[in-house]
Amino acid sequence: MKKVLISFLFVVFLLPATLVWAWEDHIILGRTYDGEVDTTHTIPGYSLEQMLKFLYYEASNVEEILAIDGVPISKTPWKKYGGKINPKVKKPDPIDTMPRPINVAFSNGLFVYFPDQRPVFYKNRVMVPLRAFAEALSANVSWNQQDQSIKIQKDNTMIVFKINSNIMLINGIEKKMDIAPYILNKRTMTPVRYICEAFGYQVSWDNNAKMVLVNVDVDFVPGGYGNEQ
Numbered sequence: 001m002k003k004v005l006i007s008f009l010f011v012v013f014l015l016p017a018t019l020v021w022a023w024e025d026h027i028i029l030g031r032t033y034d035g036e037v038d039t040t041h042t043i044p045g046y047s048l049e050q051m052l053k054f055l056y057y058e059a060s061n062v063e064e065i066l067a068i069d070g071v072p073i074s075k076t077p078w079k080k081y082g083g084k085i086n087p088k089v090k091k092p093d094p095i096d097t098m099p100r101p102i103n104v105a106f107s108n109g110l111f112v113y114f115p116d117q118r119p120v121f122y123k124n125r126v127m128v129p130l131r132a133f134a135e136a137l138s139a140n141v142s143w144n145q146q147d148q149s150i151k152i153q154k155d156n157t158m159i160v161f162k163i164n165s166n167i168m169l170i171n172g173i174e175k176k177m178d179i180a181p182y183i184l185n186k187r188t189m190t191p192v193r194y195i196c197e198a199f200g201y202q203v204s205w206d207n208n209a210k211m212v213l214v215n216v217d218v219d220f221v222p223g224g225y226g227n228e229q
Helices: 048-058 130-137 194-197
Strands: 011-015 018-025 026-030 064-069 103-106 121-123 125-129 140-144 151-153 157-162 167-171 171-174 182-184 186-191 202-207 211-214
Touching: 048 140, 064 167, 103 130, 121 157, 125 130, 125 194, 130 151, 130 186, 130 194, 151 186, 157 194, 167 194, 186 194, 194 202
Parallel strands: 103 211
Antiparallel strands: 011 018, 018 026, 026 064, 121 125, 125 186, 140 151, 151 157, 157 167, 167 171, 182 186, 202 211
C-alpha cells in the first residue's frame, strides 16, 4: 500500500493500528491499512470538512475515520465520512493532492502574517486580506463604512478600493481591474497583484510553492515571522 504524501498536514501521534491527526483546533482519530504516514508542519487555514474530504477521498492508505475530538464520527455532523472506506471511492495516485496554503513573501525572505484569514484563489487571482498585507508594507489603512471603501496610503501613493467594484483609484486616477474586492470572514479580499503594481513593486507567482513573491525588502512584518507559515 502506498504511503500518503501530505504536503502540509498536522502533528501525528502513532498508536498501535491507529493514527491521531491534529488539525487546527480539532483532532481526527483514524485507522490506516499500514500505519505509515508522511507529515510536515501545521498550517492553519483549512476547515475540518476539507480535511475529512481529503482523508476520505484522497489519502490512499486511510482505511477508516473513527472519531473527531474524542466523539465517534457516527455521532457528529460528519457521520457520512464514517465506516470503512471503500477503496473504489479513492482517486488514483493521490500524491500531494491536499490543497496547499498560499504564502506571500518579500524579496528579503520575510513572510506576511495573516492572523485569521489566509490568501485564497478566486477567479484565477490570488486574493489577500487587504489590511494585513498593506500593514506588512508599512502602509496606512483606513476603512469607510458608509461607502464600503478602503484607502491605503504609502509615501506619495494613495490607493482606494471599493467592495464589489472593479474600479480602483491610484492617486485619484481610475484603473479597471478584472476582479472586484469582496468580504470573506469579515476581511476585505483584494487582488495582490493590483496592490503591488500600484506601489511600483514587481510581483511573481511560484505555482509549485504556491507563493506570491513581492520584489521589495521590508524591515518588519507586524505579527509575522521570518519564515514560511
